[in-house]
Amino acid sequence: MAFLSTSVYVILFILTGIYLFFKRQFSFFEKQNIPHLKPSIPFGNMKDVTRSVHMLDRMQEVFDSLKKKSKVVGFYNLTDPVYMITDIEMIKLITIKDFNNFMNRGVFSNEEDEPLTGHLFALEDERWHFLRNKLSPVFTSGKLKNMYLTIDDLTKNLVDRFDRMGKNGETVEAKNVAHRFTVDIISSVAFGVDSNTLNDQHTELLDIFKEFIGGDASLVYFFFILAFPKLAKKLHLRQFSKKVSDFFMNVVATNIKSREDRNDVRNDFLGMLIQLKNKGCIDGEISTENKKLTLNEVLAQAFLFFFAGSDTSSTTISFALTELAFNQEIQDKLRAEISELTKDSNEEISYETLHEMHYLNQVVNETLRMYTPGFAIIRQTNEDYKVPDSNITITKGTQVLIPTIGFHFDEKYWKNPTKFDPDRFTQEEIAKRPPQCYFPFGEGPRNCIGMRFGLVNVKYGLAMIIKNFKVTPDASIKYPLKVDPKNPQLEVKGGFLLNFEKI
Ligand code: HEM
Numbered sequence: 093m094a095f096l097s098t099s100v101y102v103i104l105f106i107l108t109g110i111y112l113f114f115k116r117q118f119s120f121f122e123k124q125n126i127p128h129l130k131p132s133i134p135f136g137n138m139k140d141v142t143r144s145v146h147m148l149d150r151m152q153e154v155f156d157s158l159k160k161k162s163k164v165v166g167f168y169n170l171t172d173p174v175y176m177i178t179d180i181e182m183i184k185l186i187t188i189k190d191f192n193n194f195m196n197r198g199v200f201s202n203e204e205d206e207p208l209t210g211h212l213f214a215l216e217d218e219r220w221h222f223l224r225n226k227l228s229p230v231f232t233s234g235k236l237k238n239m240y241l242t243i244d245d246l247t248k249n250l251v252d253r254f255d256r257m258g259k260n261g262e263t264v265e266a267k268n269v270a271h272r273f274t275v276d277i278i279s280s281v282a283f284g285v286d287s288n289t290l291n292d293q294h295t296e297l298l299d300i301f302k303e304f305i306g307g308d309a310s311l312v313y314f315f316f317i318l319a320f321p322k323l324a325k326k327l328h329l330r331q332f333s334k335k336v337s338d339f340f341m342n343v344v345a346t347n348i349k350s351r352e353d354r355n356d357v358r359n360d361f362l363g364m365l366i367q368l369k370n371k372g373c374i375d376g377e378i379s380t381e382n383k384k385l386t387l388n389e390v391l392a393q394a395f396l397f398f399f400a401g402s403d404t405s406s407t408t409i410s411f412a413l414t415e416l417a418f419n420q421e422i423q424d425k426l427r428a429e430i431s432e433l434t435k436d437s438n439e440e441i442s443y444e445t446l447h448e449m450h451y452l453n454q455v456v457n458e459t460l461r462m463y464t465p466g467f468a469i470i471r472q473t474n475e476d477y478k479v480p481d482s483n484i485t486i487t488k489g490t491q492v493l494i495p496t497i498g499f500h501f502d503e504k505y506w507k508n509p510t511k512f513d514p515d516r517f518t519q520e521e522i523a524k525r526p527p528q529c530y531f532p533f534g535e536g537p538r539n540c541i542g543m544r545f546g547l548v549n550v551k552y553g554l555a556m557i558i559k560n561f562k563v564t565p566d567a568s569i570k571y572p573l574k575v576d577p578k579n580p581q582l583e584v585k586g587g588f589l590l591n592f593e594k595i
Contacts, residue, residue: 117171124485126484127161127162128158129167134170136167136168138315143577143578144577145577146575146582151167152497155498159178162178163178163479163482164178164182171319172320174491174492175486175491175492176492176493177493178498184528186494187534187535187539188537191538194473194477196217196474197491198472198489199214199470201215201325202328205330206331208392210392212227220538222383224541226368226373227368227541228541229364231541231543231545235359235364236548238359239360243548246276247273249273249288250290253272254592255592255594258561259594263590264589265589266410266589266590267406267588268587270405270409272290273290274406274549274553275406277549278398279297281361282362283343283344283347284344284347284362285343300336301402303335340394348369352366366390369390372384400540401545401549404465408550409554409557411582412550413554414584415459415512416455418512418565422455422514425451426451426558430449430555431559433445433448433449434559441552441556449555454517455514456551457514457530458514461532462510463573464497465532466533467496467582468494468495469531471494472491473490476488499528499529504529505530559595561592562593563590563593565589568586568589569589570585
């Protein structure tokens with residue numbers, strides 16, 4: 093009997109402790125008098141996210157409900173309070189003017205246990221600064237031009253693949269093919285591996301990618317690590333499974349060694365990373381700091397390029413193709429531009445010609461407005477930050493979230509924002525808007541380092557497909573397109589099912 097009553101006390105004690113913990117966590121914004129949506133125990137503002145609501149839609153909902161109340165509002169990522177920005181002037185302050193206070197993202201990194209987490213996206217302060225300086229020359233347009241031949245070859249494989257599937261009368265899941273295309277490009281230039289997944293070879297890379305993204309169980313794990321990076325590090329949690337880490341470390345380290353043994357010097361990403369490891373600078377670049385990269389630093393960056401670059405680019409291609417399938421007049425106009433600019437060049441698309449395709453640029457910009465793969469930007473404060481012209485102070489060490497998707501659909505800047513309309517991106521229309529309302533690649537010194545490379549992949553892939561095929565939607569796709577809430581990336585519910593008829 094005495095044992096029973098002790099157990100009841102222990103249970104009551106634990107339950108009271110849990111209740112007080114949630115109460116304290118969820119009073120954060122109330123105490124600061126910052127507007128927020130009521131959190132629910134235990135998920136905060138993340139209730140139903142990954143089940144019936146996509147994270148992107150939840151951010152949009154919070155942004156739309158609170159944007160008129162304050163330029164900074166509250167959002168509970170599970171129990172972790174995060175400040176959400178709803179004002180474009182604040183974007184400029186956080187990402188550019190007061191960058192030194194918002195240099196970091198405060199995301200998980202644990203190089204000791206897991207060297208691959210020492211990548212540019214996660215690194216902080218001086219380590220980030222050092223690597224960003226070292227890596228920036230890798231992404232200049234001159235270097236990109238050197239890699240264009242690789243992209244060119246693989247784009248032809250992409251057309252062949254669609255052609256084969258089209259001839260068989262198959263409806264194609266476009267993301268599956270577009271993802272193989274971007275995986276082939278990035279594994280070639282970042283790892284030195286000719287993966288050829290477009291021709292169904294080396295598909296273990298695709299399996300590893302799936303494992304990296306994970307299923308439902310790992311999504312909860314993913315959000316836990318995102319919300320509590322310091323605790324996750326203390327608990328020695330891994331961000332990637334050992335299988336994923338071992339695979340990449342082995343593949344890339346083996347290719348580095350093989351290139352070094354053969355004295356095989358190339359100008360692709362891996363080649364330049366090897367130069368940074370062995371000499372501390374890239375051939376032909378002037379560097380004030382010749383400190384070299386370690387092997388682990390090189391492996392972590394190659395790993396990041398693969399994951400940051402392949403899915404973002406293939407998602408953009410897939411949404412663009414699907415919108416073009418539903419908007420035939422836009423597709424025809426785009427095809428006319430491509431045909432006009434390639435008629436004197438044996439139908440080839442050179443690097444220079446690609447950059448002359450202004451309507452293609454508009455189509456891609458509009459796709460990235462509506463279907464932004466990086467639908468929010470994260471920063472973390474180093475010090476308390478007083479928000480100008482307000483009573484709000486952003487507390488030191490908390491994260492700040494800039495919901496890109498909220499601004500990309502804000503009627504203040506975009507008329508009829510749910511309509512796919514590339515004409516929003518003519519020079520005249522761009523000049524009518526404040527530039528800060530559109531930022532698919534982030535903003536400021538910590539923006540996307542791979543933007544040029546990503547855009548070339550997307551544009552070249554799209555141009556070659558539209559030049560060669562008439563794309564139509566499968567009857568099963570619903571329009572307007574809805575993203576699948578169960579998928580952490582942006583995917584159409586049911587898949588990007590399209591038909592490709594050779595022209
Ligand atoms: C359509 C394609 C892409 C989109 C939409 C995209 C978007 C983004 C966004 C929104 C960020 C965060 C920026 C910020 O916080 O201000 C980012 C960061 C980053 N992206 Fe991309 N990205 C794309 C392609 C690529 C490619 C191809 C690579 C590399 C090969 C790449 C490498 C990176 C890296 C390394 C960072 C972290 C930069 C830093 O913290 O200094 N991305 N990207």
